Amino acid sequence: MRLRPTRLTAAVTLLAGASALAACSSSSSSSSSAKLTGFGGSSTVSHPQWSQYTFVIGDNGGDGSEALAKITGAFASAPYKVTYARFIYGPPLIQAAASGDIDLGSVGDVPPITGAAQEYGFSVVGVAHYINTTVPDEDIIVPKGSPIQTAAELKGKTIAVPQGSSAHGLVLLALKNVGLTPSEVHLDFLSPAAGATAFASGKVDAWAIWNPEVSLALQQGARILVKGLPPNDQISNYYVAPNKDLTGARRAAFTDLFERLSGEFAWANKHPDEYAQALAQEDGIPLASAKAVVPSSEFWIAPVAASDVQAEQTLADAFLQAGQIKKAVNISSISTNVLPAGYDSMKTPGT
Numbered sequence: 001m002r003l004r005p006t007r008l009t010a011a012v013t014l015l016a017g018a019s020a021l022a023a024c025s026s027s028s029s030s031s032s033s034a035k036l037t038g039f040g041g042s043s044t045v046s047h048p049q050w051s052q053y054t055f056v057i058g059d060n061g062g063d064g065s066e067a068l069a070k071i072t073g074a075f076a077s078a079p080y081k082v083t084y085a086r087f088i089y090g091p092p093l094i095q096a097a098a099s100g101d102i103d104l105g106s107v108g109d110v111p112p113i114t115g116a117a118q119e120y121g122f123s124v125v126g127v128a129h130y131i132n133t134t135v136p137d138e139d140i141i142v143p144k145g146s147p148i149q150t151a152a153e154l155k156g157k158t159i160a161v162p163q164g165s166s167a168h169g170l171v172l173l174a175l176k177n178v179g180l181t182p183s184e185v186h187l188d189f190l191s192p193a194a195g196a197t198a199f200a201s202g203k204v205d206a207w208a209i210w211n212p213e214v215s216l217a218l219q220q221g222a223r224i225l226v227k228g229l230p231p232n233d234q235i236s237n238y239y240v241a242p243n244k245d246l247t248g249a250r251r252a253a254f255t256d257l258f259e260r261l262s263g264e265f266a267w268a269n270k271h272p273d274e275y276a277q278a279l280a281q282e283d284g285i286p287l288a289s290a291k292a293v294v295p296s297s298e299f300w301i302a303p304v305a306a307s308d309v310q311a312e313q314t315l316a317d318a319f320l321q322a323g324q325i326k327k328a329v330n331i332s333s334i335s336t337n338v339l340p341a342g343y344d345s346m347k348t349p350g351t
Contacts, residue, residue, distance in 0.1 A: 035072055035073035035350070050078075050080045050256075051079045051080065054080065054081040054083065055082050055083075055104065055245075055253075055254070056082075056102045056103050057084050057102065057104050057261065058087055058097065059086045059087065059105070060090060060106050060107060061086075061283075062282035062284075063282070064275060064278035064279045064282055065264060065265075066282065067277070067278035067279075067282055068264040068268055068275070069264060071274055072267050074260045074261065074263055074267075075260055079253075080253055080257070082257070085102050089162050090108050090110070091114060091162075094107060094111045094115035094122060094240060095115070095120060097242050098120035098122045100242040103242065103254065104239060104241050104254070104261065106128055106238070106239050107166075107237065107238055108138075108166025108167075109166055109234045109236065109315055110164055110165055110315070110319070112124055112312065113329055114164040115240075116316075116334050117316075117329050119327070121243055122242055122243065123241055123242075123334055123335065123336040124240055124334055125239050125240065125241045125246070125304070125336055125337065125338050126239040126303060126304060126338070126339055127238055127301065127303070127304055127308045128237040128239065128265075128300070129235070129299055129301075129302060130236065130237075130296070131269065131300060132298060133229070133235050135296040136227040136229050136233065136296065137210055137211050137293070138208070138214065138233065139170075139208075139226060140171065140206050140207070140208045140225045141199075141209070141224055142205065142207075142222065142223050142225045143199065143202060143221070144220065144221030144222060145221075146206075148206065148225060149225075150178070150225075151177070151178045152178040154175065154180065154205070154206060154225075155180055155185060156186075157185055157205035158186040158204045158205050158206075159171055159207070160188045160190045160195040160199060160206070160207045160208070160209075161188070161189065161195070161209075162192055167208035167210060167228075169234075169319070170208050170228050171187065172324060173231065177232060182323070190204075192209060196213060196217075199217065199222075200220075211296060212285050212290070212293050216285075216289065237299070238308075238312070246336050246338060254338060255338045255340075258301075259339070262301040262348065263345065263350070263351060266300065266345045266347075266348045269298045269300070269346070272298075275294050275298075276290040276291040279294070300345045300346045301339075303337040303340075303343055304335045309331050312331040313329075313331045313332070316329040
């Protein structure tokens, strides 16, 4: 249930806007000798009609994808154009996918649920599975000197959390697993930036958030209260797309886009130093901090499996039961595979 890190300054502030477009055409997507080499078949020569397409990749808080595209040359031979749109976290990205303002983006496990509950028109098209399943990428943390030692002691306390985010799901399941309901705590729904301010000033008792905010807070004396690992959290992200890309002539080009993006991260898994540089560049954090979060950021991408649908459905049902959404969600009905059966991004040629 991880979300990619958000852009930070020394004061742990985020981008003011929900998104920011940054052009990155296929002709400017490579700038080093380290390149992916397995996509020679999907070129302008073999697919001339693709040259009319422009795809927008939703960058969820600085996931390194834009910088990695330049490092790896993932889209250098692509016949279509690629641009990027930056989002501070998952819910706005879901809305952009539904409206067709982006074509592909990754979110945690909760945004697809809350988006579907609001009847947004989008599909889950792939799953990012984290490689290191023992290192959480989000946690519930408490400030330095806090007397709270267990999740059960959160009863009656104030927890800052971005509404509809993966961290929201972490809080819900963490409370449920110690016999508490959301009504027995005060959920203060704050953006990541506002949550950082409230946590640092002592206005909240706990904060549910992801890396690199967790890592930076720990450096200031914060303590992890609940780790974002099963049974309190999933260890997957979900790629979403507008339904317009899943039919007709665009679908094959869209699948090529997805495979190239997946290849970027497969390459990054094998080149952690370059991955850290990409994260540091996009998130505005020190390289040392980026290196610290790389082990919890490595993942592989695969089609949506029955087990993924079931995990999301269980969480969706828990959200409905807890009154966090008002409408039942059928995860199977919003899942559409575009990647080939058996696809595993770690097997991308040239990585």
